[in-house]
Amino acid sequence: MIFNPGVRVVEKKQLLPDLFHLKFEGESLASRAVPANFVQIKVSKGLDPIFRRPMSIHYADGKTFEMVFRTVGRGTHILSQAEIDQEFDCIGPLGNSFKLPEDGERAVMVAGGVGFPPLYFFSRFLVEKHNFPKENILFLLGMKTVSEKPMADDLLKLDIPLEFSTDDGSFGFHGFVTDLFEAHYAKKLRHEKIRIYSCGPNAMMRRLGQIALSFKVPCQLSLEGAMPCGVGTCLGCAVKMRGRNDYYRVCQEGPVFDAEEVEL
Amino acid sequence: MSIANLSIEICGIRFRNPILTASGTFGYGEEFNQIIDLSKLGGIVTKSITKHPRPGHPPPRTHETAAGMLNAIGLANVGVDKFIEEKIPFLKTLDTRIIVNVAGFSIEEYTYTVERLNDTDGIDMLEINISCPNVGADGLEFSSSVRRASELTTALKKISRYPLIIKLSPNVTSIAEIARAAEEGGADCLSLINTLVGMGVNHWTFKPILTNITGGLSGPAIKPVALAKVWQVYNAVKIPLIGIGGIMNHFDVAEFMIVGASLVQFGTANFINPDCTVKAAEGLTDYLKQTGISDISELIGKLGGNHEIQGKNFPACQGT
Numbered sequence A: 001m002i003f004n005p006g007v008r009v010v011e012k013k014q015l016l017p018d019l020f021h022l023k024f025e026g027e028s029l030a031s032r033a034v035p036a037n038f039v040q041i042k043v044s045k046g047l048d049p050i051f052r053r054p055m056s057i058h059y060a061d062g063k064t065f066e067m068v069f070r071t072v073g074r075g076t077h078i079l080s081q082a083e084i085d086q087e088f089d090c091i092g093p094l095g096n097s098f099k100l101p102e103d104g105e106r107a108v109m110v111a112g113g114v115g116f117p118p119l120y121f122f123s124r125f126l127v128e129k130h131n132f133p134k135e136n137i138l139f140l141l142g143m144k145t146v147s148e149k150p151m152a153d154d155l156l157k158l159d160i161p162l163e164f165s166t167d168d169g170s171f172g173f174h175g176f177v178t179d180l181f182e183a184h185y186a187k188k189l190r191h192e193k194i195r196i197y198s199c200g201p202n203a204m205m206r207r208l209g210q211i212a213l214s215f216k217v218p219c220q221l222s223l224e225g226a227m228p229c230g231v232g233t234c235l236g237c238a239v240k241m242r243g244r245n246d247y248y249r250v251c252q253e254g255p256v257f258d259a260e261e262v263e264l
Numbered sequence B: 001m002s003i004a005n006l007s008i009e010i011c012g013i014r015f016r017n018p019i020l021t022a023s024g025t026f027g028y029g030e031e032f033n034q035i036i037d038l039s040k041l042g043g044i045v046t047k048s049i050t051k052h053p054r055p056g057h058p059p060p061r062t063h064e065t066a067a068g069m070l071n072a073i074g075l076a077n078v079g080v081d082k083f084i085e086e087k088i089p090f091l092k093t094l095d096t097r098i099i100v101n102v103a104g105f106s107i108e109e110y111t112y113t114v115e116r117l118n119d120t121d122g123i124d125m126l127e128i129n130i131s132c133p134n135v136g137a138d139g140l141e142f143s144s145s146v147r148r149a150s151e152l153t154t155a156l157k158k159i160s161r162y163p164l165i166i167k168l169s170p171n172v173t174s175i176a177e178i179a180r181a182a183e184e185g186g187a188d189c190l191s192l193i194n195t196l197v198g199m200g201v202n203h204w205t206f207k208p209i210l211t212n213i214t215g216g217l218s219g220p221a222i223k224p225v226a227l228a229k230v231w232q233v234y235n236a237v238k239i240p241l242i243g244i245g246g247i248m249n250h251f252d253v254a255e256f257m258i259v260g261a262s263l264v265q266f267g268t269a270n271f272i273n274p275d276c277t278v279k280a281a282e283g284l285t286d287y288l289k290q291t292g293i294s295d296i297s298e299l300i301g302k303l304g305g306n307h308e309i310q311g312k313n314f315p316a317c318q319g320t
């Protein structure tokens, strides 16, 4: 069932003043979720706001699923006020997933800020469900500044190779996470077979897509976009097809696309 | 009391119930067929089809507003050839009425598409979206002048194998005049309203929110406008009407029928709750029971007073 009218909040954490982590009980949704899937959650019972909000699944274990989100507007603010035992109406799981790395490939996760949830789920999924060696993952997380570090709490627990960049150099590599990737590439990765997975702000994924294409490295991007319906009919979440005068729907053909398929 | 009759007949076609889905909010039925039982609906109206495929406008194409949304999708569609080849075979398998919505940018384009559809089975009616600029001629929308609306309707009526619904725009001085022109041109039915022109602006960047600058407003915000337009048109023409605009539930359906609609379409509501149409169909049965009405067609155009229900207690409203 795609309709999950009564998913119940069972855990809530505030990671940063504007970053929240919610865990829901909802087996019909959780049991079918795979990395990069998302839900459309109705944050209010009335018309304000009128539409559901798309949220990536940060983790799902069969009975529960989690989301991590930043408060950027009315909808996410309301969601941040969720209380334990409060029930929400969720549609999902929606969307496609990442391609698995091929034999001998290193999986390089490039996350921009709160774009990390699908990549966290995917990393865990590779390790737990596919016995993928932890040391064959490289997780790069870009943040604005050192105070955002609590964002990485769950990631740190995964015990996978993990590096940080900050825009202001206050922690880890000084620069954008795409710069951090390029530095790694120049040093070591260019001698290996790698596959890039990414999620984050559009500008970051545009840049990363260009880099991957120029290095001829396979790269998948998990995209966002204004998404009124999430089920493929409003045609709102359009993303340009590369080299063609047409659009994909992020919610239906995505949210994961090969970098060479799309023009951001 | 026996189960109330929800079925409605217009233009010689019987609909299981008055609930249809609005063009552009339900694709070609494929996505929703996986999440709801389409045989519970009176019918579905497909996304506007044009002579040539259209990619649509660059994003952002939508913007959430107070109790509604703006859209400037740009009539993105697969074009009539691909529609017939790829979408009709699927639509034919559905146990519900199929209304194909047609758009165009000249009378020639509309004619071409309608003729192509004439050769195709599995369609019950055509709905003509006349809120498109007449690019070849004066660039104004067919929906905005009596003469253009009448010319287009007459031209299409002459050739169409299927009953014609003309879909009216609210962005006009007198919708009743356009409605009469379409009726005189031979329209079998009218549907209304299409979206209201609106726009959004970013107060920090000073930029329009939609790439197209303006878009169409839809959703519950426009319901009072739509009710008034349906009522005005009901008083101006004799052909049946399909009410559209902000319909969310079975009470909204009843209100549109009371002001004169025979059928209704759910648009934006599908984006909020994909099962809203199925729930509304169930709700209508209860509503008829509560009001003591045995046949839903008794609601049509009954604005003025329900003498039956006076003195009875209404069920308390449970909110949305």
Ligand SMILES: Cc1cc2nc3c(=O)[nH]c(=O)nc-3n(C[C@H](O)[C@H](O)[C@H](O)COP(=O)(O)OP(=O)(O)OC[C@H]3O[C@@H](n4cnc5c(N)ncnc54)[C@H](O)[C@@H]3O)c2cc1C
Binding pocket: A038, A049, A053, A054, A055, A056, A057, A067, A068, A069, A070, A071, A072, A073, A074, A075, A076, A077, A114, A117, A223, A224, A225, A226, A227, A255
């Ligand atoms: C498939 C998908 C998965 C997502 N997963 C997550 C997630 O795991 N965690 C998370 O925090 N967010 C995620 N998002 C983004 C999230 O949906 C938006 O942040 C949310 O809809 C904003 O709602 P709001 O009412 O709070 O803000 P609104 O009032 O809608 O917008 C407030 C401000 O935020 C901006 N904004 C709106 N949407 C976005 C966006 N997608 N990205 C950046 N800025 C935006 C608006 O332009 C506006 O300036 C995801 C989006 C998609 C499409």
Ligand SMILES: Cc1cc2nc3c(=O)[nH]c(=O)nc-3n(C[C@H](O)[C@H](O)[C@H](O)COP(=O)(O)O)c2cc1C
Binding pocket: A234, A235, B022, B023, B024, B025, B047, B048, B071, B073, B075, B101, B129, B167, B193, B194, B195, B217, B218, B219, B220, B222, B244, B245, B246, B247, B265, B266, B267, B268, B269
């Ligand atoms: C995203 C979107 C796309 C639409 N596309 C079309 C279209 O292609 N053709 C058309 O005739 N109407 C189109 N409409 C208008 C609707 O069919 C309907 O007339 C309008 O949205 C009002 O109904 P509502 O308030 O229930 O949504 C569209 C509306 C929306 C929201």
